[in-house]
Amino acid sequence: MDHKPVSDYVPTSFSKAGEPVMNDILALLKTRRSAPAATLKAPGPSPQDINAMLEVAARVPDHGKLAPWRFIVFEGDGRDRAGTLVAEVYAKAHPDAEAGRIETELKRFSLAPLVIGVVSSAAAHPKIPEWEQVLSAGAVCMNLIIAANALGFASVWLSEWYSYDREVLSRMGLAEHEKIAGFIHIGCAAGPREDRPRPNLTEIVTRF
Ligand SMILES: Cc1cc2nc3c(=O)[nH]c(=O)nc-3n(C[C@H](O)[C@H](O)[C@H](O)COP(=O)(O)O)c2cc1C
Numbered sequence: 138m139d140h141k142p143v144s145d146y147v148p149t150s151f152s153k154a155g156e157p158v159m160n161d162i163l164a165l166l167k168t169r170r171s172a173p174a175a176t177l178k179a180p181g182p183s184p185q186d187i188n189a190m191l192e193v194a195a196r197v198p199d200h201g202k203l204a205p206w207r208f209i210v211f212e213g214d215g216r217d218r219a220g221t222l223v224a225e226v227y228a229k230a231h232p233d234a235e236a237g238r239i240e241t242e243l244k245r246f247s248l249a250p251l252v253i254g255v256v257s258s259a260a261a262h263p264k265i266p267e268w269e270q271v272l273s274a275g276a277v278c279m280n281l282i283i284a285a286n287a288l289g290f291a292s293v294w295l296s297e298w299y300s301y302d303r304e305v306l307s308r309m310g311l312a313e314h315e316k317i318a319g320f321i322h323i324g325c326a327a328g329p330r331e332d333r334p335r336p337n338l339t340e341i342v343t344r345f
Pocket residue numbers: 169170171172293294295296297298318319333
């Protein structure tokens with residue numbers, strides 16, 4: 138099969154928000170770019186879209202077929218309840234916090250129409266190193282992003298302070314050993330976005 142150089146791949150069509158709707162996987166991957174959560178607008182993915190994204194997200198390499206990850210979907214008022222939880226925990230830890238900062242925390246999960254939390258359930262295993270289970274959770278986050286982008290939505294992978302706060306995590310239902318691999322915020326982009334500088338391959342590639 139003749140391999141076209143990557144530079145030949147261009148968007149084949151654009152969605153109403155001006156996002157390149159790529160039929161070509163390589164073109165989509167070549168132009169993938171996050172969008173700030175605050176710029177992600179409704180409409181969000183439909184229930185069918187969400188199922189399709191979760192199906193793709195769960196289809197990742199997984200040493201030992203352990204599925205050491207799971208999803209928490211934050212949609213509708215679930216986003217507001219998550220924001221209230223985060224703001225409560227923040228306010229308790231920062232009694233002198235300004236009202237504006239509490240407001241920011243309240244809105245953390247309702248900036249975009251949809252947030253999908255990817256939980257890593259990696260744990261000690263007789264055969265599969267925990268590190269490899271964590272990598273698989275990272276792959277889940279990336280597959281979820283690519284599936285969302287392929288459906289014409291924009292996204293961003295965020296952690297922020299609350300991903301490391303055990304009170305927030307336990308009130309979101311995470312077990313002691315579980316961690317957040319990421320909160321993927323998904324919605325319609327406000328329009329095309331400038332790319333950011335990308336790593337220079339000559340600095341990160343060696344040949345053995
Ligand atoms: C595990 C992980 C956690 C991240 N957490 C944050 C975050 O909390 N806040 C943030 O602004 N960007 C965060 N980012 C970076 C953004 O997701 C995004 O990748 C970055 O802005 C680069 O843009 P790009 O995705 O277009 O390459 C995180 C990325 C990863 C992989």
